[in-house]
Amino acid sequence: MTLRQLPEAHRLRAPTRHRHGRPRVALISAAAGVLLAVVWSFELVDSVIGDNVANTVLGHDAKATAITGTAAGLLFAFVSGFAGTFTACNIAMAASVGPMSQVSGSGAALRSLLRPVGWLALGMLTVSAGYGALGVLLGDRLPQLSTDVVGGVPVRLIQSFVVFGVIGLALTYLGLAALGLLPDVFARRPVARVVTMGALVGGFLIGRPYPLFNKLFHWAADTGNPLYGALAFTLQSLGNILLVTLLFAVLVVVTRGRFLRWMGDPRRAAVVTGALLVALGVFTVVYWDLRVPANFGIGWFPHMPYN
Numbered sequence: 393m394t395l396r397q398l399p400e401a402h403r404l405r406a407p408t409r410h411r412h413g414r415p416r417v418a419l420i421s422a423a424a425g426v427l428l429a430v431v432w433s434f435e436l437v438d439s440v441i442g443d444n445v446a447n448t449v450l451g452h453d454a455k456a457t458a459i460t461g462t463a464a465g466l467l468f469a470f471v472s473g474f475a476g477t478f479t480a481c482n483i484a485m486a487a488s489v490g491p492m493s494q495v496s497g498s499g500a501a502l503r504s505l506l507r508p509v510g511w512l513a514l515g516m517l518t519v520s521a522g523y524g525a526l527g528v529l530l531g532d533r534l535p536q537l538s539t540d541v542v543g544g545v546p547v548r549l550i551q552s553f554v555v556f557g558v559i560g561l562a563l564t565y566l567g568l569a570a571l572g573l574l575p576d577v578f579a580r581r582p583v584a585r586v587v588t589m590g591a592l593v594g595g596f597l598i599g600r601p602y603p604l605f606n607k608l609f610h611w612a613a614d615t616g617n618p619l620y621g622a623l624a625f626t627l628q629s630l631g632n633i634l635l636v637t638l639l640f641a642v643l644v645v646v647t648r649g650r651f652l653r654w655m656g657d658p659r660r661a662a663v664v665t666g667a668l669l670v671a672l673g674v675f676t677v678v679y680w681d682l683r684v685p686a687n688f689g690i691g692w693f694p695h696m697p698y699n
Contacts, residue, residue, distance in 0.1 A: 473631020515590025524625025555599025567669025
């Protein structure tokens with residue numbers, strides 16, 4: 393018997409049960425985000441993974457070797473972006489997989505892949521390229537390039553607290569809205585949701601304290617050329633989403649569209665998308681606005697022995 397064949401009272405109760413399960417999904421996802429912030433090892437993702445990936449691809453010590461020339465700088469931009477895929481200032485981009493699956497459309501696998509990636513890139517590169525050009529123009533006037541310390545906290549980290557706090561709250565809101573727990577400004581506008589996700593991913597650069605990105609930013613500012621800044625930050629962002637793009641490609645192409653058909657169920661898509669956004673949004677807020685400040689004596693946060 394199909395849902396349409398059920399008596400009216402049963403048809404009304406079926407979706408209600410699903411809606412009643414959404415708060416539980418949100419709570420479990422939020423708890424997962426908090427747990428991830430507690431166990432997260434920045435030494436592992438920044439140094440062991442990030443530095444080694446950059447050193448291997450570039451063929452030299454990425455931190456210690458000076459950037460010599462425009463071509464070297466642009467290569468460094470892309471490689472350091474790719475190397476920073478799993479850092480705490482970028483991992484939330486994994487939440488974009490859910491929204492991307494909703495704008496794939498039908499047809500050839502290639503089109504199903506390029507369309508969502510294109511919309512994500514549009515939002516991302518608009519922000520990252522714009523900030524790259526602006527960053528070159530402002531230079532040391534940006535807190536992100538400052539070496540000053542206020543109350544024992546580097547000024548550039550204060551910018552990180554603010555930026556990632558806002559982005560984390562935005563991701564959490566989008567997740568709760570996808571679950572139907574808050575008003576969804578992107579209801580029936582899946583493309584706008586993906587473009588906005590891209591803009592948030594591009595916004596990661598505005599708060600990123602990752603050492604390799606900081607080196608890139610100083611190089612771009614020293615060139616004095618806003619075009620170099622825009623191009624370097626564009627390549628940095630493209631490197632940041634390379635793995636999530638490959639993951640999405642695997643899900644689309646290797647499964648021959650079965651993943652997209654699986655995500656075609658609105659309720660399933662809402663749960664997957666909402667859970668990812670809430671978990672990574674909460675992680676971003678808790679990590680950057682609770683854990684990192686606690687390292688400088690501002691508040692308290694659980695400390696794992698390996699950190």
